[in-house]
Amino acid sequence: MVYALIAGCEAAFWILIAAGLIARYPLGRRRLGTALLALTPVVDLVLLVATALDLRSGGQAGTAHSLAAVYLGFSVAYGRRMVAWADARFAHRFAGGPAPRRLYGREYAIECWKGLPLTFLAVAIAAGLLWALISIAPDPDQVATLTGSFRVLAIILGADTLWTLSYTLWPRTRPGGASWEPPGPGASQPRAQFRP
Template identity: 45%
Template sequence: MIVALIIACEAGFWVLLAVGLALRYLARMPRTGAAVLLLEPLLELVLLIVTAIDLKNGAQADWKHGLAALYIGFTVAYGHYMIKWADGHFLHRFAGGPPPVRPPKYGMPRARHELKLWLRTVLGMAVAAALLQIAVWYVGEDGDIASLRGTQGAAARILLIHGVIALSYLLWPRKDPDQGRTATSTTETEPGPTRKTLR
């Protein structure tokens, strides 16, 4: 049941996003579209309530409850970011808006972008870890909490792996290949000394 609800919440997220943006730009109903988009957090709230009720009714805490916590944490951290991304693309494609700003690809700008994404992951995993800890306290040390503790460990590993990836962009920044070609081209086209200068 929990897994099916997670899938339904994910599908519902994209459905509400599409409907909200369509109302906002295609139907020219920005307030109604914004109201639909504001319903997005209710999906995570429903998942949280159902998960809590499932545990309260005596269900054994297992990986499904841990997955629900990770999903809620991810949507808390990245939900607004994904809505903003989709809004920019929808505005450009259907409402004549400017092209969406793409994330930088090279150098320190890319490193800063990756750091910001990692900070979102920190928030998401912190939310997931907190929800899992609440579930641990609820079940009690005498209950089977191994899967919940295991999911907390998985959250820590996700955070660590993403942190290493973000750090790699800082330690080994990618160089813009066009920058080298531009510098070479400029050097080749520089005028050499004229005969008058040599005199």
């Protein structure tokens, strides 16, 4: 059941984002679009409550519960950035907004450093949720999978830190040119780019 909830919540998250952006841009209904986008945290709340209730009612704590905690942590931490990423592309496609730029060199490294605190936040939220799930699990023998997920969170955090350091030391170069060019006079600042 928890796996189905995670899949359903992930689908609902993107459906709300798509519906909100369609309402905002092609349909020109900004208030409706904003309301739909504002509902995305409700999806996370539904998953959190359902996961807790499943454990509380005697559900076997397992990988699905761990995955739910990790999913919620990253959805809360990165949700706003994902919405901004999608919004920039809809604005370009339907409202004449600037084309999203691919970042290179120092600009890309800066975005990596901006994303690293979000990963710390995501891991902290997921760890807190795991502790909460462990505390309400009816049988202490069930929590081995949940406690094992802390290692996964440490690996995720370490991998993102190494990714950020690697692109700081060895910047991604622009195809056929320098790794970074200063923006010209009057150039607008790039929108924040979501790093998948």
